[in-house]
Amino acid sequence: MTARLLYVCARPQRTAAAAEWASFRDGLGVxxxxxxxxxxxxxxLPDDLDRFAAVVVGGSPFNVTDPDKTDAQRRLEGDLERLAATAIEGRTNALFTCFGIGVVTRLLGGEVTLMHPEGTGPTDITLTAAGRDDELFGVLSPRFEALTAHKEGTASVPPTATLLAENDACPVEAYRAGAGLWATQFHPEPTADAFVARMVVYRDAGYFDADAFDEVSAHVRTASVEQPTRLLRSFAARVVSA
Incomplete structure (x- = not known):
């Protein structure tokens, strides 16, 4: 692959950030x-986004619904909104994940709420009819397993977006917006082992009971994440063929 991609990191923890970059690299197959x-x-955010074929946005311990945000978090969210607008307009391709879907939802006038959290571990996700027809998501099985860990979620798909995937706990697991933006609530990039390593960093961050680490990590390791990896390969292939 000769097209260069940009990984945008929203994690303050350098260890988790480096591992997430590696997970995206491996998942994309680059x-x-x-x-x-x-x-x-x-x-x-760099001004010369046009030198990259596409952008992937990783997760974060930040939440759009955080009541007391630092200036750094507000600036970061503003930069992500600017990136999202660029992709929606078709001036780049972007895949937003985890925290990023909340930023995009708010930008599009949707509601981000604490009413749809998901625990740490594998969950079953179902494609909508639009998801089965989507140029990226269409490579996935109609029902697949992915890893999640989040405290907030999108209440309903924003008016200008197309719902691609859902599940019982979280009504919006993925959508497409505009010409070049896809957003997922679930994590498409980590292997089960990489996710457990991330859990070590965020053990006391409130995503799961820290005293139940061994039990939760054992459950994570039962996950089959082949389908989310196919999504990343599909994203990379779209960039190469563009």
Whole structure:
């Protein structure tokens, strides 16, 4: 693959950030030099996005619904909104994940709420009819397993977006917006082992009972995440063929 991709990191924890970059690199099926790491927590979004074929946005311990945000978090969210608008307009391709879907939902006038959290571990996700027809999601099985861990979710698909995937706990697991933006609530990038390593970093962050780490991690390791990886490969293939 010769097209260079940009990984936008929204994680303050450097260990988790480096591991997430590696998970996206492996999931996309690209080399080290083909996925550029940009630390959005510490550096503003670059102005020269057009030198990248596409952008993937990782997760974060931040929440759109956080009541007391630092100036750094507000700046980061503003940069992600600017990136989302660029993709919606078709000036780049972008895949937003986890925290990122909340930023996009708010940008589109949707509601981000604490009413749809999901625990740490595998969950079953179902494609909608639009998802089965989507150029990225259409490669997936109509029902598949993915890893989740979040405290907030999108209440309903924003008016200008197309719902692609859902489940019982979280009504909006993925949607498409505009010409070049896809957003997922679930994590498409980590293997089960990589997810457990991430759990170590966020053990005391309130995503799961810290005293139940061994039990939760054992459940995570039962997950089959082949389908989410196919989504990343589909995203990379779209960039190469563009």
């Amino acid at each position: 080399g080290d030099d083909d996925l550029i790491h940009h630390d959005l927590v510490r550096h503003p």
